[in-house]
Every structure is written in C-alpha cells, then in structure tokens.
Amino acid sequence: MTDRLNEVSRLDLETAEKPYLDSNELIINMGPRHPATHGVLRVILKLDGERVLGTECVIGYLHRGVEKIAENRTYTMFNPYVDRMDYCAAVSNGLGYCEAVEKLMNVEAPPRAQYIRVILTELNRIASHQLWLGTHALDIGAMTPLFYTFRDREEILKIFERYCGARLTTHAFRIGGCQYETYAGFEKDVTNFLTFFAPKIDEYETLLTTNRIWLERTKNVGVISAADAIALGVTGPVLRASGVKWDLRKAQPYANYSKFDFEIPVGTNGDTYDRYLVRMAEMRQSMRIVEQAVNGIPEGPIMGKVPKVIKPPVGEIYHSIEAPKGELGFFIVSDGSTQPYRLRVRPPSFVNLQALDIMVRGLLVADVVAVIGTIDIVLGEVDR
Amino acid sequence: MDEEVKSPAPPPPPEGEQKPTAEKPAAAAPAKPAAPPKPAAPAKPAGPVPVPWTSPLVEKYRSQYGSGLEAQTYLGQNYLTVDRSLIPDILRLLRDEEQFDYCVDVTAAHYPKREKQFDVIWILYSFPRNERMRVKTQIADGASIPSSVSIWPTANWLEREVYDMFGIKFDGHPDLKRILLPDGWKGYPLRKDYGILQQDQEWVQINLGIESGQ
Numbered sequence: 001m002t003d004r005l006n007e008v009s010r011l012d013l014e015t016a017e018k019p020y021l022d023s024n025e026l027i028i029n030m031g032p033r034h035p036a037t038h039g040v041l042r043v044i045l046k047l048d049g050e051r052v053l054g055t056e057c058v059i060g061y062l063h064r065g066v067e068k069i070a071e072n073r074t075y076t077m078f079n080p081y082v083d084r085m086d087y088c089a090a091v092s093n094g095l096g097y098c099e100a101v102e103k104l105m106n107v108e109a110p111p112r113a114q115y116i117r118v119i120l121t122e123l124n125r126i127a128s129h130q131l132w133l134g135t136h137a138l139d140i141g142a143m144t145p146l147f148y149t150f151r152d153r154e155e156i157l158k159i160f161e162r163y164c165g166a167r168l169t170t171h172a173f174r175i176g177g178c179q180y181e182t183y184a185g186f187e188k189d190v191t192n193f194l195t196f197f198a199p200k201i202d203e204y205e206t207l208l209t210t211n212r213i214w215l216e217r218t219k220n221v222g223v224i225s226a227a228d229a230i231a232l233g234v235t236g237p238v239l240r241a242s243g244v245k246w247d248l249r250k251a252q253p254y255a256n257y258s259k260f261d262f263e264i265p266v267g268t269n270g271d272t273y274d275r276y277l278v279r280m281a282e283m284r285q286s287m288r289i290v291e292q293a294v295n296g297i298p299e300g301p302i303m304g305k306v307p308k309v310i311k312p313p314v315g316e317i318y319h320s321i322e323a324p325k326g327e328l329g330f331f332i333v334s335d336g337s338t339q340p341y342r343l344r345v346r347p348p349s350f351v352n353l354q355a356l357d358i359m360v361r362g363l364l365v366a367d368v369v370a371v372i373g374t375i376d377i378v379l380g381e382v383d384r
Numbered sequence: 385m386d387e388e389v390k391s392p393a394p395p396p397p398p399e400g401e402q403k404p405t406a407e408k409p410a411a412a413a414p415a416k417p418a419a420p421p422k423p424a425a426p427a428k429p430a431g432p433v434p435v436p437w438t439s440p441l442v443e444k445y446r447s448q449y450g451s452g453l454e455a456q457t458y459l460g461q462n463y464l465t466v467d468r469s470l471i472p473d474i475l476r477l478l479r480d481e482e483q484f485d486y487c488v489d490v491t492a493a494h495y496p497k498r499e500k501q502f503d504v505i506w507i508l509y510s511f512p513r514n515e516r517m518r519v520k521t522q523i524a525d526g527a528s529i530p531s532s533v534s535i536w537p538t539a540n541w542l543e544r545e546v547y548d549m550f551g552i553k554f555d556g557h558p559d560l561k562r563i564l565l566p567d568g569w570k571g572y573p574l575r576k577d578y579g580i581l582q583q584d585q586e587w588v589q590i591n592l593g594i595e596s597g598q
Binding site: 059060063065067068069071072103104106230231232233234244246251252313315316317318320327329331333341342344346350351354383384 | 432434458459461463485486487488489491493494505507511514516518536537538540541542545549562563564565566573574578580
C-alpha cells in the first residue's frame with residue numbers, strides 16, 4: 001500500500017530524453033492564478049485525454065516565513081501572526097497558539113475565558129465551513145449557495161467585530177485568557193444567531209443534498225480510503241468522511257470541550273459527497289456546542305495569572321487542536337527567553353493537500369476542481 | 385547518555401534525582417531583576433524538568449537498544465531521544481509493533497553551538513492507543529538521515545520542508561527538493577545563522593527583475 005502512496009507527486013517531467021508532449025500524455029498547468037485553486041496554488045496535471053494520470057502541486061507562493069518570524073518576535077508579538085495563516089479560521093489559530101504557550105508555561109485560562117474561547121472558536125468553525133461550502137459549490141457550478149453562505153457568515157463576522165473590532169484576523173485571544181470582556185448583549189447576539197442559522201443550514205441542504213447535478217459531481221469523486229487517509233496524515237473532515245471517528249475535541253480534549261455534549265459526524269465512502277455531509281453535520285454540532293456554552297458561561301475573570309513578560313521555562317511542547325480543516329499543531333521550543341527558540345506550525349491544509357494526488361488519479365479534469373474544493377485548503381496556511 | 389541536551393541552556397539534570405529543589409530560591413533571586421507576579425515565580429526558576437518516562441514500550445526497546453535510546457516525559461508529553469543509527473528501525477518498529485500509525489509532523493531545530501547541530505523530530509500519534517509521542521535524534525551539519533517516507537507516506541512533504549528550511553538531507557526520499565522556496569534558492573532560512581532580512585539577492589534579481597525584495 002505504501003509503495004503506491006509513495007508515488008505521490010512524482011511526475012516524470014524530465015524533458016531531455018522524453019518529449020514533453022507525445023500522442024498520449026499531456027502535461028498541463030493549472031494555476032497559480034486559477035479561480036478554482038482558492039488562492040495561489042499551481043497544480044501540474046499529467047493527462048491522458050481528459051483522465052488525470054498524476055498531479056504535482058507547486059506551492060510556496062504565499063510563503064512569508066511565519067516560523068522564522070516567530071523566532072524573532074516575543075511570544076506576545078507573534079500572537080497576531082497566527083491569524084494570518086488560516087485566515088478563514090483565525091480564531092482557531094489563536095486558540096491553538098495561546099493554548100500551546102499556556103501549556104509551556106503551565107498556566108490555564110480561567111473558566112469564563114474558556115467558555116468565550118469555545119463560543120468564538122465554534123462560531124469560527126461554522127464561518128469557515130460556510131466559506132468552504134460557498135466556494136466549493138461555486139467551483140462545481142452552483143452559484144446560489146455562495147450568496148446564501150456569505151449572507152449568513154456576515155452575522156458571525158458581526159459578532160466578531162463587536163467583540164474585538166476585527167472581522168477576519170481577529171486576534172481574539174491572549175496568552176492566559178482573553179483580552180476583552182464580552183460586550184453587552186453578546187449572549188443575546190449569539191443566541192439570536194443560533195435561531196437565525198438553524199433554518200439556514202436546511203436551506204443549504206435543500207439546494208444541494210438531493211440535487212441531481214450535485215450528486216453527479218460529488219458522489220464517488222475523490223475517494224480516499226480510511227487506510228490511505230491515515231497513512232497520508234489526513235485529518236479533519238476529510239479523515240472523518242472516510243469513516244475514521246476521530247476528532248481531537250473528543251480524543252484529547254483541550255480548552256473545556258469535555259464539558260459539552262456533541263457528536264462526531266462520520267462518513268462511509270470517503271468521497272466528496274460524504275465530506276460535504278460531514279461538514280454540514282459539523283456545523284449543526286458546532287451550534288449545539290455554542291448553545292451549551294452560551295447558556296453555561298460563568299462569571300469570573302477572563303485573564304489567568306500570567307506575567308506581563310512571557311518567559312516560558314526551558315522546554316519543548318507540542319499542542320494541537322481540531323481546527324476546521326484538521327489537526328493544527330504548534331511545536332514550540334523554549335530556551336527560557338522571551339522569544340521562541342523554534343516554533344513549528346503543523347498546518348492541516350498543507351498535509352491534507354498532499355492527498356490531492358491520490359484522490360484525483362483516474363478522474364476527469366473537471367473533478368480536480370471539485371477535489372481541491374473538498375479538501376478545503378487555505379493557501380495562507382499551506383505556505384505559511 | 386548524559387550527552388542528551390535538549391536545548392542550548394540545558395536544564396535537565398543527569399537523570400536519576402530530579403528533585404534538587406532545595407537550592408531553588410537561591411538561584412531565583414539573582415536571575416530575575418524585574419520579578420513579575422508571584423504565581424509564575426515558583427515555576428520559573430527551576431521550571432518543570434523532564435522526568436524519565438517509564439512504560440512497557442520503553443522497557444522493551446531499552447533492553448533491545450540499550451544506551452542508544454533515552455525516554456523522557458516533559459509536561460506529560462513523552463519523547464524518545466535516540467541515536468541516529470537507530471532511526472529507520474525504531475520508527476518502523478513504532479509503527480508496526482506499537483501502532484503509531486499516524487505521523488503528525490516531521491520537523492527540525494537548529495542549535496549552531498552544538499557539535500551535532502540539528503535535532504530532527506518526529507511527532508507521532510497512535511489511533512488505537514490514543515497516544516502521542518515524539519522521537520528525536522541529533523545529526524551534524526551536512527550529515528544525512530534515513531527518510532521515513534516508506535514508513536509514513538505523509539512524511540514526503542514534511543521531509544521536503546525540513547530539507548527546504550534546514551538543508552537536512554533525507555536518504556531514500558523519493559523526491560527530495562525544495563517545496564516552499566523556489567528550486568534555485570540558495571540558503572536554508574530556518575537555520576539560526578540565516579538572518580530574518582536575508583534573502584537570495586541573486587535569485588530575486590534574476591527571477592523577479594528587481595533590485596531587492598526588501
């Protein structure tokens with residue numbers, strides 16, 4: 001099995017002995033500025049007629065050296081940078097980073113901060129999935145969902161804006177807790193959103209779930225088996241759609257997720273349609289979590305006892321969270337100074353994108369677009 | 385081996401007695417000119433130290449590999465520090481016998497002052513055991529290390545990134561080339577001697593047609 005997987009991204013592009021074009025195989029270039037690659041992703045496709053024989057991803061166009069920047073900033077100064085990786089789920093990135101540093105310093109955010117964090121993170125998961133649904137459906141040819149999801153995502157962004165002043169790169173959390181207390185009416189806004197949004201998911205589903213064209217374009221497209229997904233390190237909804245019931249919020253609970261009651265939706269076939277169903281179900285589960293959290297939010301401080309100057313003791317830590325796209329990990333080496341000695345981000349998009357090759361082999365060119373969409377990558381995170 | 389140093393300023397005392405907390409206050413006083421709030425103070429001067437990690441897994445491999453392997457726990461996270469020569473074997477055993485079927489990450493860290501300048505780190509997870517661990521090894525600059533792609537295909541891109549950023553070569557990697565930086569780029573940005581403003585001027589001038597990217 002691994003031999004087959006190891007062929008990933010090995011296109012024989014040498015031109016010296018082999019002609020670039022011959023009668024059967026054709027190598028074409030998709031991107032880096034292609035409307036369906038969700039940013040600057042370049043995919044080299046090797047085709048036999050319209051069938052895909054293999055692909056190679058060329059990435060790095062958005063590389064900003066986030067890990068190098070981290071080594072040259074203090075822990076506090078680096079906090080806003082993580083928002084710029086997966087900018088569709090900035091809150092999740094912030095949660096992962098803050099928790100990693102907190103773990104390294106052996107401090108914990110107070111309960112109220114934990115609740116605020118969970119509410120915002122789950123709202124962000126919904127927003128991220130909405131963005132995914134809108135753009136993914138648009139790639140496949142369904143234009144309406146884009147307008148619906150962006151209309152509804154706006155309500156979440158408004159809550160973010162009222163909470164911290166920013167809509168996208170929120171920088172909502174601080175090491176040790178939250179910077180801001182909730183604004184007056186925060187709970188009401190969140191509850192209103194939940195009642196507003198519940199019928200909207202049904203609306204999306206009416207458009208797509210039984211839509212004949214949608215089924216044709218997504219069923220049995222981009223199939224990845226559970227074994228392949230694990231071997232390729234795929235996480236998040238893509239892994240769960242292949243039938244692996246694994247979610248870090250349950251497997252190794254962080255923040256205060258163990259307090260909430262929710263399910264892990266799983267698929268069976270590991271195709272694009274199942275990944276769609278899994279993400280739709282995840283939005284519903286996120287709403288359940290938000291509802292429980294907003295009803296149980298306790299009073300108290302929002303900032304733990306952390307020193308003004310953050311100087312974690314010498315040591316190494318790996319901490320990961322279930323970001324909307326999969327396992328987002330931070331591996332931090334501290335030398336006892338105010339700056340990380342080494343900070344490694346384990347990006348879910350980067351690792352999941354590696355599975356593109358195995359998922360599109362044998363499909364048609366048009367399906368490549370669907371599969372890129374279904375992996376749900378954000379190039380800001382792939383390239384960092 | 386007591387040569388195991390995990391970062392430039394090594395806190396871990398030689399394994400054995402991890403509790404020399406008696407001289408803690410003395411060490412604390414001169415170290416901190418501006419002492420922040422109290423609660424951090426007890427944790428900071430000594431800090432938590434890595435303690436030996438004991439488990440059936442460790443016992444098994446320790447008897448097999450002896451001194452080439454050291455097992456420790458830091459803040460509840462387990463890691464093995466192994467000799468470079470054990471690298472392909474121990475990783476394969478961890479996957480085949482211990483069910484560490486998911487390679488979360490492969491990464492590295494650079495310690496220029498050390499003789500063996502690089503730490504290469506595998507972060508592993510086992511779905512059946514719901515358990516994480518790390519495997520670390522040290523290699524010298526210019527030395528290569530066996531690739532783990534044949535064990536976990538996911539290591540393909542991860543090792544390419546390590547090569548791209550640190551210049552560590554992985555033997556047996558199917559397609560070892562730069563991944564985030566352009567192919568012709570010179571230098572390895574995550575090495576400590578690579579400045580944050582540094583870049584491959586020549587590449588920038590030739591390929592982007594501008595004097596400097598700054």
